[in-house]
Amino acid sequence: MKALIFLLALLPLERLIWLGFTDGLGANPMEFITRSTGTWTLVFLCLTLAMTPLRLISNLTIWIRYRRMLGLFSFFYACIHFGIWLWLDLDFDLAEMWKDVVKRPFITMGFISLVLLVPLAFTSTHWAQKRLRRHWVQLHRLIYLIACTAILHYWWHKAGKNDLDTVSIYAAIVFLLLCCRIPYIRNILSRRSSI
Amino acid sequence: MRLNDQKQLSQEVTPKAVFESRRELIKSAAAGAFGVALAPWFSRDALASSSQKLIATPNPNFVPKEELTSYKYVTGYNNFYEFGTDKADPAAYAESLQTRPWTVTIEGLVKKPMTIDIDALLKLAPMEERIYRMRCVEGWSMVIPWDGYSLSKLLNQVQPLGSAKYVEFVTLADRKQMPGLKSQIIEWPYREGLRLDEAMNPLTLLTFGLYGETLPKQNGAPVRLVVPWKYGFKSAKSIVKIRLTEEMPKTSWSQFDAREYGFYSNVNPMVDHPRWSQATERRIGDPKGVFAPKIKTQMFNGYGDQVASMYTGMDLKKFY
Numbered sequence: 001m002k003a004l005i006f007l008l009a010l011l012p013l014e015r016l017i018w019l020g021f022t023d024g025l026g027a028n029p030m031e032f033i034t035r036s037t038g039t040w041t042l043v044f045l046c047l048t049l050a051m052t053p054l055r056l057i058s059n060l061t062i063w064i065r066y067r068r069m070l071g072l073f074s075f076f077y078a079c080i081h082f083g084i085w086l087w088l089d090l091d092f093d094l095a096e097m098w099k100d101v102v103k104r105p106f107i108t109m110g111f112i113s114l115v116l117l118v119p120l121a122f123t124s125t126h127w128a129q130k131r132l133r134r135h136w137v138q139l140h141r142l143i144y145l146i147a148c149t150a151i152l153h154y155w156w157h158k159a160g161k162n163d164l165d166t167v168s169i170y171a172a173i174v175f176l177l178l179c180c181r182i183p184y185i186r187n188i189l190s191r192r193s194s195i
Numbered sequence: 196m197r198l199n200d201q202k203q204l205s206q207e208v209t210p211k212a213v214f215e216s217r218r219e220l221i222k223s224a225a226a227g228a229f230g231v232a233l234a235p236w237f238s239r240d241a242l243a244s245s246s247q248k249l250i251a252t253p254n255p256n257f258v259p260k261e262e263l264t265s266y267k268y269v270t271g272y273n274n275f276y277e278f279g280t281d282k283a284d285p286a287a288y289a290e291s292l293q294t295r296p297w298t299v300t301i302e303g304l305v306k307k308p309m310t311i312d313i314d315a316l317l318k319l320a321p322m323e324e325r326i327y328r329m330r331c332v333e334g335w336s337m338v339i340p341w342d343g344y345s346l347s348k349l350l351n352q353v354q355p356l357g358s359a360k361y362v363e364f365v366t367l368a369d370r371k372q373m374p375g376l377k378s379q380i381i382e383w384p385y386r387e388g389l390r391l392d393e394a395m396n397p398l399t400l401l402t403f404g405l406y407g408e409t410l411p412k413q414n415g416a417p418v419r420l421v422v423p424w425k426y427g428f429k430s431a432k433s434i435v436k437i438r439l440t441e442e443m444p445k446t447s448w449s450q451f452d453a454r455e456y457g458f459y460s461n462v463n464p465m466v467d468h469p470r471w472s473q474a475t476e477r478r479i480g481d482p483k484g485v486f487a488p489k490i491k492t493q494m495f496n497g498y499g500d501q502v503a504s505m506y507t508g509m510d511l512k513k514f515y
Contacts, residue, residue: 020484020485023484025484025485026271026272026282026283027268027271027272027282027479027480028272028282028335028477028479029484029485029487030477030485030487031335031477033485084485088485088486089489104469104470104471106470156470157470160452160455160469160470161280161380162380162381162451163280163380165280165378
């Protein structure tokens with residue numbers, strides 16, 4: 001099952017490579033691959049956050065076994081998303097990058113999201129979990145904040161053209177997923193499963 | 196590029212049948228590798244709408260050295276929010292636009308207000324082909340062979356009064372024809388405007404066609420404006436009304452966010468958009484794909500010789 005999810009999670013990247021070789025990236029290929037990788041970062045972030053509610057509702061712990069891989073895929077697509085920008089947009093000009101990060105709020109939010117993902121990715125191993133114990137749980141709660149900064153990044157990017165339909169849907173999903181963390185709602189979810 | 200090359204280019208548009216059969220090939224190849232369900236996702240289709248021939252004389256003053264943007268991209272990658280916000284939406288949904296009968300009303304501070312039918316408008320002045328660069332505020336650009344004549348030819352017919360300082364363009368807004376109107380992205384109808392001297396500048400083109408054919412619906416049929424030294428959104432599509440006023444007209448994007456979209460919106464590499472730099476642009480359809488180098492954006496999109504004098508003494512950072 002894990003292997004299957006792994007292969008499925010690579011499909012969006014394979015598709016981009018395929019489209020790249022078959023002249024299928026459209027009129028503005030740069031925009032297309034940037035937006036596509038951004039979207040998949042967010043999709044995997046939402047999937048990662050969906051595992052706990054699914055566990056509560058179904059009363060099966062199997063979900064948690066996929067959480068790490070999904071989270072790492074979110075980080076994987078975030079790195080590609082960022083890499084495309086740094087390489088193809090900025091030509092690795094770090095000074096230019098820093099100027100953008102400081103000057104443009106939507107880029108600030110994207111950058112914060114990526115930076116915060118890094119410690120989570122690096123401490124995703126069993127070994128780190130054992131070493132950090134209590135702190136591991138606290139550290140990995142950062143994902144709730146990252147979900148918010150990621151949505152803000154997307155929201156502010158789209159706000160300039162008042163094109164908020166799609167990002168509203170993602171914002172609503174993230175909001176619902178975060179609500180599942182509120183103790184009161186958490187209890188309702190797990191009580192439903194024990195009936 | 197020489198003029199007779201262009202004639203050839205306009206005939207090199209991929210015939211739809213060939214285009215589609217090639218698409219099928221790619222689709223079936225994709226299906227073999229990833230299963231039939233994923234095939235459509237692995238090959239993205241574009242639609243094109245049918246147009247009629249338009250006879251126009253090439254204007255030798257407007258033949259830039261750059262490669263033309265292919266018909267496929269000029270007609271498949273558009274911002275026309277009346278049909279949706281995605282770049283592919285206009286080509287997919289503009290079929291419902293009724294371009295005939297069509298009249299344009301010219302009113303306001305003019306001696307001879309009139310409502311003129313599209314057929315009369317097409318015959319009002321000799322049709323020219325002009326190849327212009329088109330720079331979108333989003334940081335991408337195209338090179339497009341437009342067909343039309345200077346807007347001044349029409350404005351001279353209605354004789355603007357001395358009190359007229361600005362020209363407002365109102366475009367069609369019909370919920371029945373335009374599915375995008377369901378979302379209140381801006382206050383419909385879409386409105387644009389120019390200062391009278393800008394509108395009278397010979398570069399400002401009242402446009403009826405591209406690539407030697409009448410405008411495809413997704414490109415603002417049957418009549419639109421093309422103002423090549425300003426960001427693309429200043430070039431209003433599917434115009435139904437032209438009003439001459441004394442006050443600066445309220446334009447749609449400026450009303451939505453004046454900080455991001457000024458009234459003037461001249462192409463200017465020195466004035467950044469709040470969310471990105473305008474110093475460079477990406478040329479649509481560059482064969483290098485994702486590795487295409489960015490091009491330096493030119494002041495007034497390279498048309499400074501013809502338009503810069505209109506802004507003498509103006510602080511273009513303030514009047515952006």
